[in-house]
Amino acid sequence: MNGTRDFIYIHALWAIKDDQSLLPLSIRKVLFTFIQKEAVANGIQLLAINGPADHVHCLFKLMPFQHVSGIVKQLKETTAEWLNNNKLLQHPFEWDEAFAVYSVSPTTIDKATDYIVKQEQYHATKTLAQELEAFDKMNAHL
Numbered sequence: 323m324n325g326t327r328d329f330i331y332i333h334a335l336w337a338i339k340d341d342q343s344l345l346p347l348s349i350r351k352v353l354f355t356f357i358q359k360e361a362v363a364n365g366i367q368l369l370a371i372n373g374p375a376d377h378v379h380c381l382f383k384l385m386p387f388q389h390v391s392g393i394v395k396q397l398k399e400t401t402a403e404w405l406n407n408n409k410l411l412q413h414p415f416e417w418d419e420a421f422a423v424y425s426v427s428p429t430t431i432d433k434a435t436d437y438i439v440k441q442e443q444y445h446a447t448k449t450l451a452q453e454l455e456a457f458d459k460m461n462a463h464l
Contacts, residue, residue: 332382332390333434335373336398336421337450343375349410350375353401360400366393369431370438374445379438381426394421 338344345353354371357380361368366388370381380397384390398417405415426434437444444453 328386330384330386331369331426331428331431331434332384333379333424333426333438334382334390334394334421335377335379335423336394337377337418339416339418341376341418341450344411344413344415345373345375347375349405352410353405354378356404357397357401360397364393364396370435372438372441374441374450377450379441381431381434381438390423394423 350373354373357371357378358368360366361382367383368380369383371378373379382390382393384393398421402415402417405411448456
């Protein structure tokens with residue numbers, strides 16, 4: 323089989339240090355555009371991005387040679403530096419060191435994309451901790 327067809331879908335999320343809600347919608351819109359441009363510039367296929375004021379969700383389509391931990395680390399470092407250098411926030415910005423990643427079946431890409439697009443609605447009633455707990459429960463049964 324030709325290796326150029328090998329890929330994996332990954333749903334990644336990471337939060338602001340100390341779970342602070344520092345990203346108003348106006349900043350998130352600019353930030354998400356910046357992340358999309360960074361992904362393209364680095365050969366990363368970013369299929370969906372969104373999030374509430376305290377964390378970010380991304381859906382990636384990765385090739386076998388791409389390492390999700392390196393990609394997330396790179397995007398976190400680049401975006402924190404960009405936010406701080408451009409003084410878009412009143413205080414120094416820092417992402418939490420931790421992040422979560424989940425593989426996504428090709429048959430559920432639309433469902434994962436829809437979930438990411440609707441983050442504001444989802445977090446109107448649930449916290450990040452509740453969201454991660456639901457992911458953990460869902461993945462414990464696999």
